[in-house]
Amino acid sequence: MMPPEQETSIKAPNNNSPNTNRSESSSIHGGEPEGSSSNKVKPSLDIDHTAINIPSHPTTPVTTFSILPQSLRPITLKFEDVSYSITLTNQKKSGCVLGKESKVTRKVLNGVTGIARPGELTAMLGPSGSGKTTLLTALAGRLTGKVTGTITYNGNSDSSCMKRKIGFVSQDDVVYPHLTVLETLTYTALLRLPKTLTREEKVEHAERIITELGLTRCRNSPVGGCMALFRGISGGERKRMSIAQEMLVNPSLLLLDEPTSGLDSTTAQLIVSVLRGLARSGRTVVTTIHQPSSRLYRMFDKVVVLSDGYPIYSGNAGRVMDYLGSVGFVPGFNFVNPADFLLDLANGIIADAKHDDEIDQYDQDQASVKQSLISSYKKNLYPALKEDIQKNNIESLVFTSQGTSRRSSDNQWNTGWWEQFRILLKRGLQERRHESFSRLKIFQVLSVSILSGLLWWHSDPSHIQDQVYVWY
Numbered sequence: 001m002m003p004p005e006q007e008t009s010i011k012a013p014n015n016n017s018p019n020t021n022r023s024e025s026s027s028i029h030g031g032e033p034e035g036s037s038s039n040k041v042k043p044s045l046d047i048d049h050t051a052i053n054i055p056s057h058p059t060t061p062v063t064t065f066s067i068l069p070q071s072l073r074p075i076t077l078k079f080e081d082v083s084y085s086i087t088l089t090n091q092k093k094s095g096c097v098l099g100k101e102s103k104v105t106r107k108v109l110n111g112v113t114g115i116a117r118p119g120e121l122t123a124m125l126g127p128s129g130s131g132k133t134t135l136l137t138a139l140a141g142r143l144t145g146k147v148t149g150t151i152t153y154n155g156n157s158d159s160s161c162m163k164r165k166i167g168f169v170s171q172d173d174v175v176y177p178h179l180t181v182l183e184t185l186t187y188t189a190l191l192r193l194p195k196t197l198t199r200e201e202k203v204e205h206a207e208r209i210i211t212e213l214g215l216t217r218c219r220n221s222p223v224g225g226c227m228a229l230f231r232g233i234s235g236g237e238r239k240r241m242s243i244a245q246e247m248l249v250n251p252s253l254l255l256l257d258e259p260t261s262g263l264d265s266t267t268a269q270l271i272v273s274v275l276r277g278l279a280r281s282g283r284t285v286v287t288t289i290h291q292p293s294s295r296l297y298r299m300f301d302k303v304v305v306l307s308d309g310y311p312i313y314s315g316n317a318g319r320v321m322d323y324l325g326s327v328g329f330v331p332g333f334n335f336v337n338p339a340d341f342l343l344d345l346a347n348g349i350i351a352d353a354k355h356d357d358e359i360d361q362y363d364q365d366q367a368s369v370k371q372s373l374i375s376s377y378k379k380n381l382y383p384a385l386k387e388d389i390q391k392n393n394i395e396s397l398v399f400t401s402q403g404t405s406r407r408s409s410d411n412q413w414n415t416g417w418w419e420q421f422r423i424l425l426k427r428g429l430q431e432r433r434h435e436s437f438s439r440l441k442i443f444q445v446l447s448v449s450i451l452s453g454l455l456w457w458h459s460d461p462s463h464i465q466d467q468v469y470v471w472y
C-alpha cells in the first residue's frame with residue numbers, strides 16, 4: 001500500500017489554458033518538482049479565474065442557501081502591503097524594585113499582499129505566533145489599532161459598508177451552553193435575518209442550514225460549554241454550528257480562524273469540504289489553519305504563508321512546491337506534504353530539504369533560511385502579485401458602483417429595537433431554564449443588564465471585544 005503522502009503526490013497542474021477546469025487531483029505537489037530542474041520554474045500566481053464555474057470536488061457539498069439568493073454578492077478581497085504594529089510596555093527591574101516603564105513597538109505583520117476571489121478557498125498558514133489571526137482580523141476590518149497598507153472589498157476600503165456581507169468565525173466560539181443547536185440557530189435567524197421574512201421562513205431557514213451542515217443528528221442536543229463542566233455537542237459539531245451561525249445570513253465573504261483546530265483528520269476534512277462547497281457556490285472563503293494534512297491541503301485554491309509576520313508565499317496552492325524548488329528549496333524526500341514542508345521552512349528549518357548551491361551561500365541557521373525566503377518572495381512573487389491586483393481593479397470598480405446603491409440597505413439592522421429585546425430576553429430565559437428563579441435572582445439579572453446597557457449605551461461598535469469580555 002502506498003503511504004498517504006504518496007497517494008497525493010501528483011504531477012504539476014497544467015494551467016496554461018485559461019479555460020481548463022482545475023482538476024482536483026492536480027492541485028497538489030507531493031514530491032519533487034516536475035522535471036527536478038527546480039531553478040527553471042518560473043513562479044506563477046494565477047489560478048483559474050473562472051473559479052465559480054469549476055465543478056466541485058466529488059465529496060464537496062455545494063451549499064446554496066437558496067432562501068437568500070439575492071443577498072449573495074460576490075466580493076473580491078485584496079490586501080496590499082498590510083502591516084500592523086503593537087506597542088508593548090517593558091518594565092525594567094533594578095534590584096528588587098521595578099524600574100521605569102519603556103514602550104517597545106513590535107511589528108506583527110510586515111507587508112502582506114494577496115487577493116482572494118469569489119469561488120476560491122484561501123488558507124493562511126504559518127507557525128504559531130506568525131500573525132495569521134492578526135491578518136484575518138485585519139481582513140475582517142475588526143482589528144483595533146493602526147493597520148497600514150490597503151484592504152479593499154470590491155475596490156472599496158471601507159469594511160463597514162460590507163459588514164453585513166462579511167461572516168467571521170472566531171477561534172473561541174461564544175455560545176449559550178444550555179441552548180440546543182436548533183434553538184441557537186433559530187434565535188440567530190430571528191435576530192439576523194431581514195424583516196421581510198416571516199418567523200416561519202426564518203425557522204425553516206435555520207432548519208435547512210442544520211441539514212446542509214450535517215447537524216441533524218445533534219439538532220436537539222445542548223451546545224455545552226468549553227469546559228468539561230457542562231458537556232454538549234462534540235468539537236467538530238460545535239465548529240460546524242459556528243459556521244452555520246454565520247451561514248444563516250449568507251455572507252459573501254467568510255473568514256474563519258482555525259476552524260479545524262483540535263479536530264481529528266476526518267472531521268477536519270469534513271469542515272474543509274463544507275468551506276470548499278461554500279466557496280464554490282460563489283463565496284470568497286479565507287481560513288487560517290495550523291497543520292493541514294496533504295488531503296486537506298489539496299482542497300485549498302490559494303495559500304498565504306507567514307513567517308514571523310512576513311509573507312514567504314502568497315498565491316496558488318498547487319504551485320507552491322514548484323516555486324520553492326525554483327528558489328532552491330527542494331524536499332529531501334520524494335513525497336512530502338507541502339504544508340509540512342512550508343511550515344518547516346517558515347520556521348527556518350530545512351532538515352527535509354536538499355539545498356542546492358544557491359542556498360549554500362547562506363549560513364544554514366534558521367534566521368538566514370527565513371531571510372532567504374522573505375527576499376525570494378519580494379523578488380519573485382511580490383511584483384507579479386501587485387500586477388495581478390492592479391489588473392483586477394477594473395473589475396472592482398464595476399462592483400463598487402453596483403454596491404454603492406445597495407450600501408444603505410445592507411447596513412440597516414434587520415430587526416427593530418423592541419423585537420431584538422424580546423428575542424434576547426426569551427433567549428436569556430431559555431438559557432437559564434434549568435435554574436430556579438427567585439425574586440432576588442431576577443432582580444440581580446435585571447439590574448446588571450440595565451447597568452451594562454447604560455455603560456455601553458451608544459458606545460463605539462469597535463469596542464465590541466470589551467463588551468464581550470464584561471460578560472465573562
Ligand SMILES: Nc1ncnc2c1ncn2[C@@H]1O[C@H](COP(=O)(O)OP(=O)(O)OP(=O)(O)O)[C@@H](O)[C@H]1O
Nearest residue numbers: 086108126127128129130131132133134135288290
Ligand atoms: N494585542 C496584542 N498584544 C500583544 N501581543 C499581540 C497582540 N496581538 C498580537 N500579538 C502577538 O502577535 C503575534 C501574532 O499573533 P497571532 O495571534 O496573529 O498569531 P497566530 O499565527 O494566529 O498564532 P496561533 O497559530 O498560535 O493562533 C503573537 O506573537 C502575539 O503574541
